Amino acid sequence: MTVGLFIPCYVNQFYPGAAKATLLLLKKLGVDVVYPPKQTCCGQPMANSGFEHLSQGCNDLFIENFSEFDYIVAPSASCVLHVKDHLHSHANEAQASGIRSKVFELVEFLTDILKVEKLDAFFPHKVGIHHSCHGLRGLHLAQMSELNAPPFSKPQRLLDMVQGLEQVTLDRPDECCGFGGTFCVAEEAVSVKMGKDRVTDHTKNGAEYITSSDLSCLMHLEGILHRNKSSIKVLHIAEILNATL
Amino acid sequence: MKQSETKDHAALAEAFIKDEERVDWHDGALWYIREKRDIASKQIPEWEQLREAASAIKSNVISNLHEYLLQFEANLKKNGIIVHWADNAQEHNEIVYSILKAKEITQMVKSKSMLTEECHLNEYLEERGIGVINSDLGEYIQQIDNEPPSHIVLPCIHKRKEEIGELFHEHLGTEKGLSDPTQLTRVARKHLRNVFLTRRAALTGVNFAVAETGEYVVCTNEGNADMGAHLSEVQIASMGLEKLIPQKKHLGIFLRLLARSATGQPITIYSSHYKKPRAGQEMHLILVDAGRTRQLGRVDFRDSLKCIKCGGCMNTCPVYRKSGGLSYHNTISGPIGAILAPNLDMKKHADLPYASTLCGSCSNVCPVKINIHEQLYKWRQVIVKEGYAANTKALGMKAMAWTLSSPSTFTTAGKAGRWFLHNIPFVVNNKFNPWYKQREMPEGPKESFAEWYAKNEEPRP
Numbered sequence: 001m002t003v004g005l006f007i008p009c010y011v012n013q014f015y016p017g018a019a020k021a022t023l024l025l026l027k028k029l030g031v032d033v034v035y036p037p038k039q040t041c042c043g044q045p046m047a048n049s050g051f052e053h054l055s056q057g058c059n060d061l062f063i064e065n066f067s068e069f070d071y072i073v074a075p076s077a078s079c080v081l082h083v084k085d086h087l088h089s090h091a092n093e094a095q096a097s098g099i100r101s102k103v104f105e106l107v108e109f110l111t112d113i114l115k116v117e118k119l120d121a122f123f124p125h126k127v128g129i130h131h132s133c134h135g136l137r138g139l140h141l142a143q144m145s146e147l148n149a150p151p152f153s154k155p156q157r158l159l160d161m162v163q164g165l166e167q168v169t170l171d172r173p174d175e176c177c178g179f180g181g182t183f184c185v186a187e188e189a190v191s192v193k194m195g196k197d198r199v200t201d202h203t204k205n206g207a208e209y210i211t212s213s214d215l216s217c218l219m220h221l222e223g224i225l226h227r228n229k230s231s232i233k234v235l236h237i238a239e240i241l242n243a244t245l
Numbered sequence: 246m247k248q249s250e251t252k253d254h255a256a257l258a259e260a261f262i263k264d265e266e267r268v269d270w271h272d273g274a275l276w277y278i279r280e281k282r283d284i285a286s287k288q289i290p291e292w293e294q295l296r297e298a299a300s301a302i303k304s305n306v307i308s309n310l311h312e313y314l315l316q317f318e319a320n321l322k323k324n325g326i327i328v329h330w331a332d333n334a335q336e337h338n339e340i341v342y343s344i345l346k347a348k349e350i351t352q353m354v355k356s357k358s359m360l361t362e363e364c365h366l367n368e369y370l371e372e373r374g375i376g377v378i379n380s381d382l383g384e385y386i387q388q389i390d391n392e393p394p395s396h397i398v399l400p401c402i403h404k405r406k407e408e409i410g411e412l413f414h415e416h417l418g419t420e421k422g423l424s425d426p427t428q429l430t431r432v433a434r435k436h437l438r439n440v441f442l443t444r445r446a447a448l449t450g451v452n453f454a455v456a457e458t459g460e461y462v463v464c465t466n467e468g469n470a471d472m473g474a475h476l477s478e479v480q481i482a483s484m485g486l487e488k489l490i491p492q493k494k495h496l497g498i499f500l501r502l503l504a505r506s507a508t509g510q511p512i513t514i515y516s517s518h519y520k521k522p523r524a525g526q527e528m529h530l531i532l533v534d535a536g537r538t539r540q541l542g543r544v545d546f547r548d549s550l551k552c553i554k555c556g557g558c559m560n561t562c563p564v565y566r567k568s569g570g571l572s573y574h575n576t577i578s579g580p581i582g583a584i585l586a587p588n589l590d591m592k593k594h595a596d597l598p599y600a601s602t603l604c605g606s607c608s609n610v611c612p613v614k615i616n617i618h619e620q621l622y623k624w625r626q627v628i629v630k631e632g633y634a635a636n637t638k639a640l641g642m643k644a645m646a647w648t649l650s651s652p653s654t655f656t657t658a659g660k661a662g663r664w665f666l667h668n669i670p671f672v673v674n675n676k677f678n679p680w681y682k683q684r685e686m687p688e689g690p691k692e693s694f695a696e697w698y699a700k701n702e703e704p705r706p
Contacts, residue, residue, distance in 0.1 A: 007694050007695075011694070012693050012694045012695050013689070013693050014687040014688075014689065014690065015687070015690075016690050016692065016693055016694035016697055017690075019694035020694065020697065023698075023702075035694075035695075035698050035702070037695060037698070037699065047622075048603065048622065048625070049599075049625065049629075049634075050598075050599075050625030050626050050627075050628055050629035050630075050634055051626075051629055052626050053626070053629075053630070133602065133603070133604035133605055133606075137604065137605035137606070137608075137609065138605065144606075144609050145283065146283070146561065146606060146609035146610045147293065147609060148286055148287050148289070148290075148292040148293055149293065172276070174606075175563055176563050176602050176604035176606070178563065178564075178602060179602065180601070180602030180603065180604075181602075181603075182599075183599070183601070183602050184680065185678065185679040185680055186255060186599060186679075187254070187255045187258065187564070187599070187600060188255070188259070188679035188680075188682060188683070189255070189258055189259035189262045190255070190258045190259075190262065190564055190567050190568050190600075191602075192682075192683040192684065193262050193265070193268060193567045194563050194564070194567055194602075195684075197272070197567075219687050220684065222685075222687065223680065223684030223685045223686070223687070224683065224684050226684075226685035227683060227684055227685050
């Protein structure tokens with residue numbers, strides 16, 4: 001099995017630690033991982049702003065970079081969902097369709113494909129999970145609070161395998177943080193208020209770290225935490241799952 | 246009526262958010278209702294099947310609207326109800342006016358009806374010398390304040406009891422400083438009781454219209470629709486074409502879903518069935534299109550017509566909770582308003598599909614399973630193609646920055662980094678970037694992952 005590592009553009013530029021942790025964690029679990037160097041962006045920011053018709057260049061490039069792999073894994077639920085929902089190609093629709101069915105967010109790849117039951121990880125801190133909406137309601141990484149359906153949580157299951165880690169319970173377990181792509185600048189006031197309220201939920205329930213399968217949410221929450229000189233840190237879930245003594 | 250239409254959602258929301266303590270209170274009040282909805286829905290094991298069934302029935306209705314409308318009309322006539330068809334708001338208002346004028350009626354009482362708000366019926370009639378009183382307490386309060394409803398089920402949810410006390414003091418002569426909800430309600434009740442007793446005409450909205458029987462159902466908690474209707478000599482009902490359900494037995498599904506989704510109640514206090522006029526009474530029903538058939542023709546958006554107006558999507562929407570219903574500058578606000586409004590006036594409402602993070606909570610609470618967040622995404626594509634993206638100020642500029650750089654210009658890793666720093670809307674590194682107003686920029690690391698990988702990992706074919 002060879003996995004193509006898809007590192008979203010902003011993760012590559014701003015959060016290389018999360019990308020490295022993803023790579024090293026997969027290797028630790030015995031996976032053959034390759035990072036295609038010519039990758040850029042999945043096209044989501046354009047598409048979500050209403051410019052999906054201009055994202056074909058991104059789609060074609062994505063197909064070129066990733067169609068050969070058995071699986072494609074990314075430490076970003078949002079970008080994975082975009083590829084799953086919107087990657088199309090007039091010239092290579094068969095390849096596009098193949099990619100849509102074999103692209104996975106890291107957490108679901110660990111729980112559903114690798115079926116990880118234990119991890120050699122140690123992280124002695126109180127951690128709050130921030131569910132990204134695309135991970136939760138798009139990829140179903142956990143049960144959605146609105147539905148009358150049995151609860152489950154893939155990230156929680158993985159964090160349960162980390163020694164020393166204590167998960168905090170939130171008042172609103174799956175409320176949106178307000179990042180929302182261009183929403184975060186187009187609707188700056190609402191975006192920041194939503195982010196502040198998410199931070200407060202984690203703070204008052206004792207979290208030292210906020211983790212998520214999406215760095216876009218974390219980048220937004222971190223911006224708010226830093227501005228307010230908070231001691232609470234954000235960390236991508238890959239970095240916790242890959243943390244050792 | 247107080248107008249706020251020159252500003253877009255982002256600007257109106259920013260103004261609302263300035264009073265953070267109020268936002269927290271507003272957010273908390275609506276979240277409390279969302280929680281009540283969760284508790285109520287989780288007490289019914291078959292909840293998700295009910296949603297599925299309701300969605301399927303409504304699919305059937307909007308797919309066979311023509312037949313159901315004709316069946317409904319025939320049954321209404323059989324029951325002695327006078328049927329009118331209105332193509333648009335103007336026609337609707339003219340019909341109401343002509344009914345009242347024929348009877349020389351100059352005062353009317355109205356129970357909650359978002360359709361007549363959409364048609365601006367009150368203003369139309371008042372210009373022609375006919376006074377209208379909204380009898381739903383929340384709408385009555387909004388009417389006194391000369392402000393449109395901010396929520397379709399909870400019209401004055403954005404007002405605090407002290408503000409309502411102040412309004413009552415000014416308009417109804419209550420004691421200054423009185424803000425006890427029970428006492429205020431008693432005062433309103435006294436005023437409204439007199440209205441009910443003296444009005445010869447009553448207008449209601451319609452929650453469900455049953456095609457097979459020619460009856461319609463109005464759901465209220467205050468009984469105000471009944472008070473108006475039972476005491477009137479002319480009873481008028483205004484309904485959008487999409488309010489039909491095929492059979493009476495389907496009410497067993499919709500009535501269970503409606504109140505639980507709206508407020509977490511098992512059922513509204515009153516579910517009143519109206520079928521035929523009393524002796525000496527005249528009953529009219531106006532079927533209104535006002536853009537609905539146009540929406541029916543939009544394949545991607547036709548499911549929005551399934552809406553039963555529970556307001557659940559508003560209560561769950563974090564954007565709605567933080568920005569207030571009036572920031573949507575449309576009668577129907579919140580997520581459902583944002584997919585209905587562009588059909589009515591795409592230019593004016595081009596900002597609304599962007600007033601969302603696409604979090605998807607709206608679609609999950611929707612009792613008829615409208616894919617609201619997917620329609621928001623699709624409206625954005627339509628708005629851009631129709632050339633209205635520039636109407637959404639901030640987005641226009643930022644999104645243009647994206648699109649002006651063709652993806653093909655950053656196919657190499659080195660260029661990608663530079664392009665990224667200059668173009669990605671949320672990290673453009675300058676002080677004019679809205680990101681920076683209340684958030685720090687992400688700290689740029691020494692090297693990107695791609696650079697690290699090239700140095701540290703074996704090159705692969």
